Amino acid sequence: MSRDGDGCLGDLGGGDDDDGNGDDHGSQVEEAQKPKKKKERKKARLRSTATEPVEQSSPPRVALNDLFPSGDYPKGEFQNYPLNHHVAKRTTAAEIRYESRRYWEDDEFIQNYRKAAEVHRQARRWVQETVQPGYTLHHIAEVLEDSVRTLLENAGLEPGDGLKSGLGFPTGLCLNHQVAHYTPNPGHKEVVLQQQDVLTVDFGVHINGWIVDSAFTMAFDHTYDNLLAAVKDATNSGIKNAGVDVRISDVSAAIQETMESYEVEIRGRTFPVKAVRNLCGHNIKQYRIHGGKSIPFVKNSDQTKMEEGEVFAIETFGSTGSGYVYDDVSRLSHKALFIAP
Incomplete structure (x- = not known):
């Protein structure tokens, strides 16, 4: 990237150049800016995907902490004990x-x-x-x-x-x-x-x-x-x-x-x-x-x-x-x- 004597960048300072190379400088600036725009688009794309819910891959390769960052894990299935007096108690009397x-x-x-x-x-x-x-x-x-x-x-x-x-x-x-x-x-x-x-x-x-x-x-x-x-x-x-x-x-x-x-x-x-x-x-x-x-x-x-x-x-x-x-x-x-x- 070049800087003109008047402190302007790119083709804004091209008219002061007597040798007619202002256009070349402008094209160089455009070329230099192209990769930067790609990087910005890539960062924007990453930001947009970060807000989307993370899904598990197949086979699973996403860590559980990434799937449940809050630490709240899904509850399993609950079954009531059968109303049967012959079923052994889960806790002892003691x-x-x-x-x-x-x-x-x-x-x-x-x-x-x-x-x-x-x-x-x-x-x-x-x-x-x-x-x-x-x-x-x-x-x-x-x-x-x-x-x-x-x-x-x-x-x-x-x-x-x-x-x-x-x-x-x-x-x-x-x-x-x-x-x-x-x-x-x-x-x-x-x-x-x-x-x-x-x-x-x-x-x-x-x-x-x-x-x-x-x-x-x-x-x-x-x-x-x-x-x-x-x-x-x-x-x-x-x-x-x-x-x-x-x-x-x-x-x-x-x-x-x-x-x-x-x-x-x-x-x-x-x-x-x-x-x-x-x-x-x-x-x-x-x-x-x-x-x-x-x-x-x-x-x-x-x-x-x-x-x-x-x-x-x-x-x-x-x-x-x-x-x-x-x-x-x-x-x-x-x-x-x-x-x-």
Whole structure:
């Protein structure tokens, strides 16, 4: 391509050339521009084809990413399962139960449980550090339950408040041969703690229906220290042996073995500690303190397994008596459990 002295291209500057070669320069410019026009037409042709849908060749040589640049691939054909009860289920019962317990993966669920546990810990600390002979059971229950409500900042006075948080169940305060389910209520005869009494305190705390169920026993006479140690050791043994896919019977066997390795000397007589045979620990479901699975405190042949996502209350009962409990309604005006002599 040439440039004229006046800065014009091609035949626009040809008239100033005295030798008459302007036409030749013009033809050269035209020739130079021809390939450029072809390239422009080729680019235009490419641009026009880019907007057209890409089709697969035969045999297929177009990559799938070019056919579906958005990543949305065509759906296949759907067929409904036949309504035949003899067709095997695609998922097992264990898988269905697991899917229904995915709540344990939620951070809020874990934090709520930890909060409820801390409320329980602080409330029971008052009992363990303060209660002495001379306290009435009614006063203990009243202060304990008020402590739970205060720690949760929920008095439970408005409709629906009790479903958000509060006590998991009525506070149980059982003395000596009483085992469970005795609650001092207004109108009952006042029961005053004595030096020789053994007191079991059982209360629960819930947040959004998930219940912390925990109990402890306290005594003012050191005679019963070994009995308390046996039950605590057995409880820890059950917790250590619990886990996913563990058979409940194995947990029960560990509890019994630990519990019954202890003895208690009372007024010169030695008594073996026995695991109570007709009481059990249990799993817990939302708003349900007893979820359907039981953990006996003695060895058994039950092959039921613990499953991932389940919550258990491993609470153990030991006694220097027969190791069996019975119901008695007549003596307390409501149902409670007592240890048989």
